[in-house]
Amino acid sequence: MKRTILLAALVAAASQAPAKAQDLRIGLGSAITSLDPQFHVVGSNSALARNFFDGLVNQDDRQQIVAGIADTWHVVEPTVWEFHLRPGLRFHNGQPVEAEDVAASLRRVPEVKNSPSSFLPFVRPITAVEVVDASIVRIRTQEPYPLLPNALSRIAILPRTVEHADTAAFNDGSAMIGTGPLRFVRYAPGDRVEAEAAEPQPGAAPLPWKHVTFRFLTNDAARVAALLSGDLDMIEQVPSADIARLRHDARVGIASGAxxxxxxxxxxxxxxxxxxxxxxxxxxxxxxxxxxxxxxxxxxxxxxxxxxxxxxxxxxxxxxxxxxxxxxxxxxxxxxxxxxxxxxxxxxxxxxxxxxxxxxxxxxxxxxxxxxxxxxxxxxxxxxxxxxxxxxxxxxxxxxxxxxxxxxxxxxxxxxxxxxxxxxxxxxxxxxxxxxxxxxxxxxxxxxxxxxxxxxxxxxxxxxxxxxxxxxxxxxxxxxxxxxxxxxxxxANSWATAGKVHYRPRSDGYTLAINATIGDTGGN
The missing domain is CATH 3.10.105.10 (Dipeptide-binding Protein; Domain 3)
Structure with a gap:
């Protein structure tokens, strides 16, 4: 009887405890052309990169500008902006994030070779980047540029040690060092990207996922089939013709947003x-x-x-x-x-x-x-x-x-x-x-x-x-x-999830591990 009471107590405790970290398997609707977050302005690349890297500022689920590497910023004069970095941030290799890393990241953008669609337009108005101290960077523009924070939300901040790294160094993983919620593990071109949860940054909640795998499944039917068979926990770009059917499937939840x-x-x-x-x-x-x-x-x-x-x-x-x-x-x-x-x-x-x-x-x-x-x-x-x-x-x-x-x-x-x-x-x-x-x-x-x-x-x-x-x-x-x-x-952007996985939609259509959570029941 003591053993039965103890077992019941353990089960009750487990049911009240938060869900443990587990693996998350995601099916993406588009492949990427590179892991280099400054190589190619295309949605599939930018979405995947956002799991590993932050901008000086970021965009939230409705594309409003929020803190990223910087937590505050202001206009000093019409052509000068000042950004103050969040204290305590570290790259995945343990290196502290400093203003010189921001300057090096912005210097790298025009140096990226063979880009099919360059990030240069986002930084073209910038005439100078000044490191005031380790936590403050000033950015000068040729003329007043009110959209500078919006533009900078598209530029990944990298450690200064990879300023001169070529795109191949990101694809082989040696330069994949960011500040995002995921740390890079492996890239199999045309197949998948594997990652693991990074140490949470100060003030950030830990991910409920220990390992995350992004699989490239550009065929709509194959993506849906992989979800229904249990090979995936979540897919993006749900075919519109399948949404009505999937909404009536008790195994599946649909998350949809403008x-x-x-x-x-x-x-x-x-x-x-x-x-x-x-x-x-x-x-x-x-x-x-x-x-x-x-x-x-x-x-x-x-x-x-x-x-x-x-x-x-x-x-x-x-x-x-x-x-x-x-x-x-x-x-x-x-x-x-x-x-x-x-x-x-x-x-x-x-x-x-x-x-x-x-x-x-x-x-x-x-x-x-x-x-x-x-x-x-x-x-x-x-x-x-x-x-x-x-x-x-x-x-x-x-x-x-x-x-x-x-x-x-x-x-x-x-x-x-x-x-x-x-x-x-x-x-x-x-x-x-x-x-x-x-x-x-x-x-x-x-x-x-x-x-x-x-x-x-x-x-x-x-x-x-x-x-x-x-x-x-x-x-x-x-x-x-x-x-x-x-x-x-x-x-409309749509995602389908299985089991206890839930997804919070984003207007930019990005599929981010931080937007996926574990709930008590399937569906959304």
Whole structure:
């Protein structure tokens, strides 16, 4: 009887104790191109890196700026910022984090070789980095740069000892030394990254996970199957077609949240004759996409609610501008347009095209959720409005190179507000193309409006938050008023978990071990 009482007491104690650290196995929907956190601006790399590295400041689950390596910062004068480092921070190798490490990390960014998409634009405004003492760093910019903290949230802080390390040194693990909640163990390219819980930084709660494995499973069906078979504890990028079914599976929990990524259409504004636009008789015609009435007709022919409900299986929100509600620079008065075929046809007639015209819509078929299916639906909607539309869906490896080469007339793309505010999409997509200034880097339609540029550039140098937001809203209103691009819908981010694992969604779609917890029951 004593043994029975003791056993019962132990069971009761165990049921009241917090869950013990255990292994966490995660299925990722995209592979990475490198472990070097300063090598390639692409979502899959940045998301994985955030598990191992911190920025001078970080972004929280809704992309608001919060403490990272620094716990406080302020503007000394319009072109000088001062950052004070959190006391007691150490890199995974035990080395204390000091201001010289911050300076070395920022110096390394322009030295990274062969980057497909460099982090340089985030640090280009910086003219000097001054180490005041071990815990204070001052950063000078050429002109007032109010978005410096947002930009610095994208730059991983590394120990000064790896300032000159090449990208290969990160991929083999020798330079994988950060301050994040996970410590690197092993990388098998194309297969997995293995990690273990790092010693918690001062003030941080310990992870409930002892070991974490990130597996690259780009096939949607394989990712879902691995979760249901018990090979994984969690997956990201849940296929929208499977979400309804999985919600009714008692073994699975779904965590879903609004995304920072907007799907949109880019149109050829620059050329008098566009390569994939023809008259109904197949003959070359003046580029109708340059006419704002035609662009409005295209927008009004789109049933955004149907795209979200029928094609995206409800996983998204119709959009009328390039950042979701709640983001800095969002314009409250601009809603997603309602489909109006009658008005679309009236606008085509007013533009001198009562019988419409022919065009080809180019989209990816492997980059965004349901991208090929969305393209099919759009082509049908345009055709019903009188614009006979052919669809050509391509792998991203082909599409993006040709789109950047301006080979197309009308394309569908996706843009994420990665700094948590509107300029991060307005500047690359709509600023007049200027490689020297870094403007219009993704402006594949070559839209150009001096009034838009003036409002945007004024916003980028205005320190006062209220004035800066008003300028961003002005720039948005100008561009959207002309249908410079045509917003479609914002995506939703989703994760599926098994057993007692729960996940707290993030608007940037990052899958972070610190957002995964152990609960008493399965589901979310």
């Amino acid at each position: 995304s920072n990524r907007i799907m949109y259409l880019h149109l050829d504004h620059a050329r008098e004759h566009s390569p994939f636009v023809r008259g109904k008789d197949g003959q070359e015609i003046a580029n109708p996409l340059r006419d704002p009435r035609v662009r409005e007709a295209l927008s009004l022919s789109i049933n955004r609610e149907a795209l979200v409900e029928r094609v995206m299986d409800g996983e998204g929100t119709p959009a009328g501008q390039l950042v979701p509600q709640g983001y800095f620079g969002f314009v409250p008065g601009i809603a997603a347009p309602k489909a109006d075929l009658a008005k679309a046809k009236q606008l085509l007639t007013a533009s001198g095209l009562p019988n419409g015209f022919r065009m080809t819509l180019h989209v990816t078929n492997d980059r965004y959720p349901n991208d090929g299916r969305v393209g099919q639906a759009l082509a049908q909607m345009f055709t019903r409005a009188g614009i006979q539309t052919q669809l050509e869906a391509q792998p991203g490896s082909v599409f993006f190179a040709r789109a950047s080469n301006l080979d197309y007339s009308l394309i569908m793309g996706g843009a994420a507000a990665e700094t948590g505010e509107a300029s991060s999409v307005l500047r690359p997509l709509l600023a007049t193309w200027n490689p020297q200034l870094g403007d219009g880097s993704g402006n594949r339609g070559r839209y150009s409006n001096p009034r838009f540029d003036a409002a945007l550039h004024a916003a980028l140098t205005t320190v006062d938050d209220a004035k800066r937001e008003a300028l961003l809203q002005e720039a948005t209103s100008i561009a959207i008023g002309e249908n410079a691009v045509i917003p479609l819908f914002s995506l």
